[in-house]
Amino acid sequence: MMEELLPFEKIQREVFVKKESETNWDYGVKPEERSVEELINYGVINANKQEGPSSHQFTDYVKKILNIDKAGHSGTLVLI
Amino acid sequence: MPIALGKATRIVQTLLKSGKEYIALMHLHKKIDEDLIKKTFDEFLGKIKQLPPIRSAVKRQLRTREIYYLNILEIKDKDVLFKVGCEAGTYIRKLIFDMGLKLKTQANMQQLVRSKAGPFTDKTWHTLHDLKDAYTLYKENDNEKEIRKIILPIEKAVQHLPKIWVNDSAVSTLCHGADLSIPGITKYNNFNENETMALMTLKEELICLGNSLVDHDYIKDNDKGKIVKTAKVFMNRDLYPKKQ
Numbered sequence: 001m002m003e004e005l006l007p008f009e010k011i012q013r014e015v016f017v018k019k020e021s022e023t024n025w026d027y028g029v030k031p032e033e034r035s036v037e038e039l040i041n042y043g044v045i046n047a048n049k050q051e052g053p054s055s056h057q058f059t060d061y062v063k064k065i066l067n068i069d070k071a072g073h074s075g076t077l078v079l080i
Numbered sequence: 081m082p083i084a085l086g087k088a089t090r091i092v093q094t095l096l097k098s099g100k101e102y103i104a105l106m107h108l109h110k111k112i113d114e115d116l117i118k119k120t121f122d123e124f125l126g127k128i129k130q131l132p133p134i135r136s137a138v139k140r141q142l143r144t145r146e147i148y149y150l151n152i153l154e155i156k157d158k159d160v161l162f163k164v165g166c167e168a169g170t171y172i173r174k175l176i177f178d179m180g181l182k183l184k185t186q187a188n189m190q191q192l193v194r195s196k197a198g199p200f201t202d203k204t205w206h207t208l209h210d211l212k213d214a215y216t217l218y219k220e221n222d223n224e225k226e227i228r229k230i231i232l233p234i235e236k237a238v239q240h241l242p243k244i245w246v247n248d249s250a251v252s253t254l255c256h257g258a259d260l261s262i263p264g265i266t267k268y269n270n271f272n273e274n275e276t277m278a279l280m281t282l283k284e285e286l287i288c289l290g291n292s293l294v295d296h297d298y299i300k301d302n303d304k305g306k307i308v309k310t311a312k313v314f315m316n317r318d319l320y321p322k323k324q
Contacts, residue, residue: 001151002125002149002151004101004151005148005165006100006101006196008198008199008240008241009240012270013269013270014270015268016267016269016270016300017266017267018262018266018267018268018299019247019266021266023281023283024248027319027320028251028319028320029285030283030284031233031283031285034233036218036224036231039085039227039231039233040231041086042088042233043085043088043231043233044082044083044084044085044232044233044237045082045084045211045230045232046082046200046201046204046205046232047083047205047206047208047211048206048207058081058208061208062083062208062211065208065211066211068086070086070087070089071084071086072089072090073081073082074081074083074093074096074197
């Protein structure tokens with residue numbers, strides 16, 4: 001068995017410092033501290049889409065459940 | 081299947097370009113010796129040439145795709161279940177067909193499930209049912225716990241990309257579409273020239289995506305110069321104040 005890693009999973013990402021800097025907490029917010037409403041309009045879902053509805057239909061269901069106008073999916077399993 | 085919501089929608093294009101992993105079931109039209117199947121699978125590792133199928137969205141010409149790993153999970157009679165890690169745009173149905181040719185028989189794809197798309201794996205995926213339940217819990221009981229497990233910040237979709245963290249005063253100009261130069265940089269990952277980069281605030285918020293014009297060593301050795309050409313802005317341009 002080969003190691004099951006995609007190229008980006010093999011890269012060791014180091015962090016180098018160019019110039020230390022502080023951030024001002026009066027604006028912006030840590031991603032995990034965004035409100036749920038913000039996440040619904042600016043978030044991602046890792047969806048388990050198996051057989052059945054097409055990716056388009058599936059994305060439509062997501063929009064209906066969350067009551068939003070816009071959502072997009074990545075990588076339809078195109079069956080030709 | 082990653083789904084991006086609202087203003088995050090354009091992030092999906094980044095995921096389209098990232099590596100994928102599938103679990104597929106190949107059906108052979110005659111019984112083949114297991115060792116020969118294993119040997120043939122190994123021959124399809126690395127760079128392969130594929131002709132896109134007749135009904136496909138891209139121009140029909142031979143193109144190169146890379147197979148990163150190709151592991152047989154189970155062989156049962158004429159069926160071969162396998163896992164494949166591959167470059168974006170690899171046609172698995174075509175791969176199966178071509179492996180069939182090599183095995184001097186016909187082969188077709190019986191099933192295909194994607195198990196990784198960039199940083200998203202089948203270990204953390206959720207059904208529509210999970211989403212509906214979590215949303216109901218949130219709306220009716222004001223309980224955020226479950227919905228927060230399912231709807232993730234957009235930053236999760238760029239965790240596989242190399243990053244540069246910029247100081248607060250550079251954020252607004254990047255949001256207005258400017259390119260990134262060295263004076264705006266606080267921290268950086270290792271990266272190559274012409275890679276898709278995620279530019280982040282010091283609070284770990286995604287600002288924009290862009291292409292690197294140099295590699296990371298250039299930052300260490302220089303105090304000015306353009307590093308990233310900004311391509312897609314995600315952050316609201318009014319979130320951070322304009323540079324004084």
